[in-house]
Amino acid sequence: MRSAPAESRIVPFRAGCPLCGSHKAEPFAEQDGYDFARCRQCRFVYLDPMPGDDQLAALYNEVGGSDTYLAKRRSRTRRAHLKLLRFLPYAFAKDILDIGCGGGIMVSALGRIARRAVGIDISEGAIAFARATFPRHAFVCADYRETDLAPDSFDFVHASEIIEHVNDLGAFMAFLARVTRPGGHVYVTTPDIGHEALPPDVRQWDVFSPPRHLQFFDQDTLSQVFARHGFVTRRRYRDRKPGLQMLFRMPQGGGR
Numbered sequence: 001m002r003s004a005p006a007e008s009r010i011v012p013f014r015a016g017c018p019l020c021g022s023h024k025a026e027p028f029a030e031q032d033g034y035d036f037a038r039c040r041q042c043r044f045v046y047l048d049p050m051p052g053d054d055q056l057a058a059l060y061n062e063v064g065g066s067d068t069y070l071a072k073r074r075s076r077t078r079r080a081h082l083k084l085l086r087f088l089p090y091a092f093a094k095d096i097l098d099i100g101c102g103g104g105i106m107v108s109a110l111g112r113i114a115r116r117a118v119g120i121d122i123s124e125g126a127i128a129f130a131r132a133t134f135p136r137h138a139f140v141c142a143d144y145r146e147t148d149l150a151p152d153s154f155d156f157v158h159a160s161e162i163i164e165h166v167n168d169l170g171a172f173m174a175f176l177a178r179v180t181r182p183g184g185h186v187y188v189t190t191p192d193i194g195h196e197a198l199p200p201d202v203r204q205w206d207v208f209s210p211p212r213h214l215q216f217f218d219q220d221t222l223s224q225v226f227a228r229h230g231f232v233t234r235r236r237y238r239d240r241k242p243g244l245q246m247l248f249r250m251p252q253g254g255g256r
């Protein structure tokens with residue numbers, strides 16, 4: 001167990017599991033001085049204590065990453081366009097949001113089929129790049145908790161490799177539930193801690209990397225957290241690598 005960090009850096013999750021609120025958790029694994037717990041009730045795996053906003057802001061300012069983003073731009077663009085076929089039934093002629101949009105490549109790709117494409121990201125550098133590169137689309141530089149996006153404003157929300165990074169899961173889910181129109185869909189990807197291809201020692205898994213990744217889902221816990229916020233599971237896409245790719249739907253009439 002690490003010594004307690006400064007008080008302002010801790011989100012008080014010791015009050016309970018971020019998914020189900022249960023107070024019964026057991027040690028799961030320790031990595032680089034960070035302790036993961038597993039909820040005994042819902043089996044969710046999460047960092048305890050959870051890093052606070054100050055700690056994460058410092059981390060992402062340090063990492064930057066725009067050079068890597070540019071270097072991978074061509075392959076990312078190709079992959080984004082390959083995904084369009086999958087999204088077509090849910091995003092064609094619709095209003096779409098990409099949360100954690102980075103430099104905007106997926107927004108640009110979805111913008112080819114959507115009525116309106118909006119990207120949101122907390123990184124100023126990424127949003128500046130996106131605005132300069134894809135001027136036809138709207139980009140918002142903000143924390144999801146602080147945006148003024150109207151309720152029920154999107155038919156399709158793309159949230160790829162983002163949910164494992166958020167230190168306030170309830171607020172993130174409330175945001176998704178608020179901006180998704182009844183009948184709309186949310187597409188989520190995140191590492192899969194329940195995947196058969198995981199190494200026997202989870203600490204050897206390359207994405208088991210706190211404090212960038214703060215929590216880990218399997219198909220069951222991801223479905224549970226969406227169900228708690230009114231969504232129904234529509235489908236899971238197969239992935240040979242340890243990743244979840246799932247689609248959720250907000251029922252007509254809303255589930256909130």
Ligand SMILES: [Zn+2]
Pocket residue numbers: 017018019020021022039040041042043044
């Ligand atoms: Zn739980």
